Amino acid sequence: MNAPILRVDDLSVEFATREGAVRAVRNVGLEVFAGRTLALLGESGSGKSVTAQAIMGLLDTPPASITSGSIMFEGTDLVTAVERVRRQVNGEGVAMVFQDALSALNPVYTVGHQISELLRVRRKMSRSAARARAVELMERVRIPAAARRVDDYPHQFSGGMRQRIMIALAVALNPRVLIADEPTTALDVTVQAQIMELLTELQRENGMGMVLITHDLGVVAEVADDVTVMYAGRIVERGSVEELFEHAAHPYTRGLLRSMPRTDREDDELWAIPGAPPSPVLTPKGCAFHPRCDIAIDLCRSEQPGLEVIAAGRTSACHLRAEVFDGRA
Amino acid sequence: MGEREIVLEVDSLVRHFPVGGGLLSRRRGAVQAVDGVSFTLGRGETLGVVGESGCGKSTLARTIVGLDSPTSGHVRYRGVDVHAASGRELRAMRRSVQIVLQDPYTSLNPRKTVRDLLTQPFEIHPDVLPRDRRLSRVKELLDVVGLNPDHLDRYPFQFSGGQRQRIGIARALALEPEVVVCDEPVSALDVSVQAQVVNLLRRLQRELGLSYVFIAHDLSVVRHISDRVAVMYLGKVVELGDRREVYERPQHPYTRALLEAVPVPEPRGRASRARTLLAGDPPSPVDPPSGCRFRTRCPKAQSVCAETEPVLRIGSTPAAEVACHFPEQTPLARLGGA
Numbered sequence: 001m002n003a004p005i006l007r008v009d010d011l012s013v014e015f016a017t018r019e020g021a022v023r024a025v026r027n028v029g030l031e032v033f034a035g036r037t038l039a040l041l042g043e044s045g046s047g048k049s050v051t052a053q054a055i056m057g058l059l060d061t062p063p064a065s066i067t068s069g070s071i072m073f074e075g076t077d078l079v080t081a082v083e084r085v086r087r088q089v090n091g092e093g094v095a096m097v098f099q100d101a102l103s104a105l106n107p108v109y110t111v112g113h114q115i116s117e118l119l120r121v122r123r124k125m126s127r128s129a130a131r132a133r134a135v136e137l138m139e140r141v142r143i144p145a146a147a148r149r150v151d152d153y154p155h156q157f158s159g160g161m162r163q164r165i166m167i168a169l170a171v172a173l174n175p176r177v178l179i180a181d182e183p184t185t186a187l188d189v190t191v192q193a194q195i196m197e198l199l200t201e202l203q204r205e206n207g208m209g210m211v212l213i214t215h216d217l218g219v220v221a222e223v224a225d226d227v228t229v230m231y232a233g234r235i236v237e238r239g240s241v242e243e244l245f246e247h248a249a250h251p252y253t254r255g256l257l258r259s260m261p262r263t264d265r266e267d268d269e270l271w272a273i274p275g276a277p278p279s280p281v282l283t284p285k286g287c288a289f290h291p292r293c294d295i296a297i298d299l300c301r302s303e304q305p306g307l308e309v310i311a312a313g314r315t316s317a318c319h320l321r322a323e324v325f326d327g328r329a
Numbered sequence: 330m331g332e333r334e335i336v337l338e339v340d341s342l343v344r345h346f347p348v349g350g351g352l353l354s355r356r357r358g359a360v361q362a363v364d365g366v367s368f369t370l371g372r373g374e375t376l377g378v379v380g381e382s383g384c385g386k387s388t389l390a391r392t393i394v395g396l397d398s399p400t401s402g403h404v405r406y407r408g409v410d411v412h413a414a415s416g417r418e419l420r421a422m423r424r425s426v427q428i429v430l431q432d433p434y435t436s437l438n439p440r441k442t443v444r445d446l447l448t449q450p451f452e453i454h455p456d457v458l459p460r461d462r463r464l465s466r467v468k469e470l471l472d473v474v475g476l477n478p479d480h481l482d483r484y485p486f487q488f489s490g491g492q493r494q495r496i497g498i499a500r501a502l503a504l505e506p507e508v509v510v511c512d513e514p515v516s517a518l519d520v521s522v523q524a525q526v527v528n529l530l531r532r533l534q535r536e537l538g539l540s541y542v543f544i545a546h547d548l549s550v551v552r553h554i555s556d557r558v559a560v561m562y563l564g565k566v567v568e569l570g571d572r573r574e575v576y577e578r579p580q581h582p583y584t585r586a587l588l589e590a591v592p593v594p595e596p597r598g599r600a601s602r603a604r605t606l607l608a609g610d611p612p613s614p615v616d617p618p619s620g621c622r623f624r625t626r627c628p629k630a631q632s633v634c635a636e637t638e639p640v641l642r643i644g645s646t647p648a649a650e651v652a653c654h655f656p657e658q659t660p661l662a663r664l665g666g667a
Contacts, residue, residue, distance in 0.1 A: 043519040044490075144609075158610040159382075188381035189547050190607045193590040197606060215520055218549075218592030222599055241596040259524040261549040263576060263591050268531070270553055272524035276489035292521075 004031035005209045006055070006094065006177050011069035013050050016062055022280045024050045026233040027068070032177050032209040037200070039224035039241070040213045041256075043277045047233040048213045052179050055211075056096050057086050073177075091122060095175035097199075099182040101162035105154040111138070111165045112150030118172055137168040141198060160191035164198065171202055178203065181213040196223055217260050221245060229253050232278050232288035235307055239314040249316035249325040251293045287319070295320055295329045335407075336540050337370040337393070337426070337508050342402035344388050348615055360614050362388040364564035365402070367641075370508065373534065375541040377555030377572070379548055379587065383614055384561040386544045390512040393542060394428045406508065424454055427501040431513035433493030437485040443471070443496060444481045450503040457504055470499040475529060491522035498529065502537070510542045515550060527554055548591055552576055560584045563614050563622040566641055570649025580644045580656035583623050588661055621654065629655050 013025040025047040032038055042048040053059050055071055057078065071078040073093050076085060098104040106114055115137055116130035125133065131150070138146035141164040143157075154162055163183065170178060180199060184192035200223050203210050212224060220227055220241065227244045229237040229252065237250040248254040258271035275292040278284055284291055290300040299319050307317040310325050323329030345359035362385040370376050380386045391397040393404050395411050404411040406422050414422050430436040437446060447467040451458050458466055468478040474495040485493055494514060501509055511530065515523040527550060533539060545551045551558060551572075558575040560568040560583065568581040579585045589604040607626050612618060618625050624634040633654055644651040645658050 043521060160610045188611070189590045190381065190586055191610060193592075193604075193606050194608075196592075216592070217520070218594050221594045221596045222592040224596070245594070245596050256521060257594070259521055260594055261524070261527070261553055262594065263549050263552055263588060265552075266572065267553050270524035270527050272528055273521040274525070276491050276522055277519060 002033065004033050005073070006032040006211075007070075007072045008051070008055065009070050009072070011051065011054060011071065012067045013047075013054055013059065013064055014067050015064050017281070019281050023067075023283075024064075024233055024280050025054065028230070028233075028235055029069075030211075030228055030235075032211055034176070034209050035203070035207045036225045037203065037210040037212055037223055039220040039227045040211060040230060041215065041217070041220055041227055042230035043215050045232065045277050045280050046230040047280075048230050049181055051230075052096065052181050052211065052213055055094060055179060056090060058096075091118070091173040092175060094177045094179060095170040095173065097163075097166055097170045097178065097180040097183045099185050101159070101166040102154065104166055105162065105169075107154055110151050110153055111157070115165075115169055115172060118169060122173055133172075134168075137172055138165065140171075140202075141165070141168045143168075159187055160194065163187060163191075163195055167195075167198065167202070171206065171208075174206060175208060177209045177211065179211045179213070182215070183212075184219065185214075185216070192219075199223075217256060229256075232283050233280060234288065234317065235315075236289065236318070237314075237316045238307075243311075243314060247325055247327075249310050249314055249321050250289075250318045251295055251320075251324055252289050254324060255292075255294075287317075295324070333369075333371040333374075335369045336372050337542070338403075338405040338408075339366055339368050339370075339389075339393065340403045340405065342366045342389070342392060342404060343400045344385070344392055344397060345400045358615050361385075361564045361617060362614060363392065363399075364617075366561075366564075366566050367402075368559060368566070368569060370540050370542060372507070372540055373538050374557070375534065375543055375555045377551035377558040378542060378544045378561060379546070379551055379558060380561035381546060381587075381611055383563070383611055385564040385614070386546075386561055387512055389561075390428065390510045390542065390544050393510050394426050395423065396428070420454065424457070424504040425506050426508045426510070427504070427506040429494075429497050429501045429509060429511045429514045432517050433485075433490055433497050434517070436497055437493060439485055442482050442484055443476075446485075446496060447471070447500055447503060450500065454504055466503075470503060473502070473533070474499045475525075489522070490518050491525060494518060494526050495529065498526075498533070502533065505537075506539070508540045508542070510544070512544045513546065514543075516546065523550065530554065548576070548587055560587065563611060563617050565622060565652065567623065567653070568649065568651045569641065570646075570651075574646060574649040576661075578646070578649075578657075578660045580649060580651040580658075581623075581653045582627050582629050582655075582657065585657060585661060586626075621652075631655070 008030045011028045015022045015024055028051055040048045066079055073089055112134045115134035119125045119130040119133055135146050135150050143164055184195050224241045227241050228235055231252050237253050255273040273292050286302050287300045287305050290296040305317045305319045307315050310316050310321050320329050342363055343365055344363040345361050347359050378386050392399055398412050406426055409418055411422055448463055451463050471478045476495050515526050543554050555572050558572050559566045562583050568584045586607045609626055620636050620638050621634040624630040639652045639654050641650045641652040644656045
């Protein structure tokens with residue numbers, strides 16, 4: 001494999017709150033390769049979206065602050081980069097698709113204006129060339145009658161069509177990395193499938209690296225190449241999608257996989273992980289997952305396990321990683 | 330099947346919402362949210378209702394429990410028309426048919442403690458339980474749904490999403506209902522918590538003999554909790570049958586598309602999986618297509634589909650009804666294996 005386009009190392013993000021500093025992301029590292037999709041899998045409060053916001057430079061500082069780590073994109077550390085460089089990278093280097101297109105698009109401008117404005121400012125295109133390119137982009141994301149709809153406002157589109165427009169905006173400057181934060185969560189099932197297909201198609205075409213942030217194991221299984229599982233701000237497990245689904249090396253991943261309801265079976269009792277994800281304000285001592293873990297031992301209650309290699313390309317942050325990995329625990 | 334004890338009957342239910350029409354203009358039409366839905370629910374049974382946004386499933390839920398009135402048609406609880414009942418009959422019906430809402434973050438009053446939230450039903454129906462026995466009943470309810478009875482004086486924000494949904498369930502059960510309408514009860518919850526709530530609902534059903542109408546926008550959870558499944562599209566039921574029939578041998582092209590759209594949680598072999606994706610979004614329920622409402626997105630549509638509306642009737646097996654001129658006969662290819 002070649003060198004990663006984007007490399008995050010030891011990233012930690014804190015939020016200042018009235019109850020003290022909340023460590024939302026703790027020592028997270030990840031690598032994004034051209035043409036590959038990395039799924040960042042986690043539930044609410046896992047730190048997956050904060051990680052994405054840190055990469056995009058979208059954190060409000062304060063209350064947020066990056067307390068450690070680097071985000072390397074083509075030799076530049078985005079954590080320390082000056083504003084001008086940072087802005088250059090956004091859109092052309094790394095671009096993002098958000099969950100909620102209705103709030104990500106500006107309601108008072110036509111969608112054509114929003115796409116062409118980006119092209120005029122960043123690509124110095126003329127008004128007419130930018131507009132023509134906007135129509136092309138809308139056609140590319142398969143918006144029917146794009147030439148006519150370019151002058152419509154966001155509210156005039158359905159949820160799925162708005163999501164397509166946001167994707168058109170995100171790929172307008174041919175980014176090398178696309179971060180998609182729950183891109184289909186707010187959409188209907190049949191529309192979800194269309195959007196995921198569009199994203200993977202654009203990725204193949206442009207050779208982009210993709211970071212897919214999601215809580216949906218089904219979507220991960222369909223499109224990801226590599227998976228990083230996050231829990232309570234930390235990475236708990238990493239691996240290729242096939243291996244991770246077949247041999248989970250962390251009890252949390254294993255529990256998630258077992259608790260997923262399937263359409264091809266009738267289970268009278270679903271497998272459930274007890275309890276709920278911890279609040280970032282009050283993360284349990286030791287391994288953050290231990291209160292919900294079915295195999296926790298005393299060590300798990302006192303000591304935070306490190307993220308260690310268990311097999312080629314596989315890491316797990318569990319004191320019993322070997323036992324979980326080969327099915328002994 | 331013969332001795333099924335019917336507790337709830339929905340009969341040709343229609344709910345239209347007028348749109349447009351300011352003070353001076355005429356009415357311009359209606360959102361046909363629910364347009365002729367019929368089914369029966371037996372004691373101890375669960376009917377799953379599945380459909381995408383705008384298909385009318387939430388309006389159906391609200392109309393069943395009496396939060397909304399039908400434009401025409403009837404909902405009968407043990408033979409009594411829910412929307413025509415008054416006096417004692419109405420009170421009895423309201424006790425017996427309860428609802429659990431989707432969003433535990435907005436359906437619980439944030440300024441009330443759990444104690445307040447759970448005693449409220451007894452204040453509305455004071456004859457159910459004498460005042461001095463209510464507190465012990467409330468504690469019992471918390472215990473039944475798996476919450477700590479010592480947390481009686483906490484506020485909703487002090488609980489996680491899953492715990493809040495348990496409070497919502499406890500409140501629905503307070504008056505010992507017979508029918509509970511669950512409107513997307515797990516959609517807002519984390520994956521690891523969804524299964525807990527589904528298991529809780531099943532256990533309560535077994536222990537208390539409850540009947541459920543379980544509404545959801547995706548098919549995966551529904552299969553595990555339902556005996557029968559109704560698939561809705563733009564205000565109509567397009568397929569209704571035993572869960573196994575609907576999942577293994579879906580006859581309506583929409584049901585098949587919904588099932589094929591569910592991602593398969595097995596990465597191996599994904600490249601060779603073929604699936605038919607529907608084009609476009611569901612059309613507006615204000616001005617639905619003529620004939621079969623699904624025809625604009627249907628891969629099998631022909632001219633008859635635009636002219637004649639297909640009625641829901643027994644298809645290739647008596648275990649399922651389908652509203653389609655060209656129902657599928659073949660089982661759905663098992664994409665997931667297992």
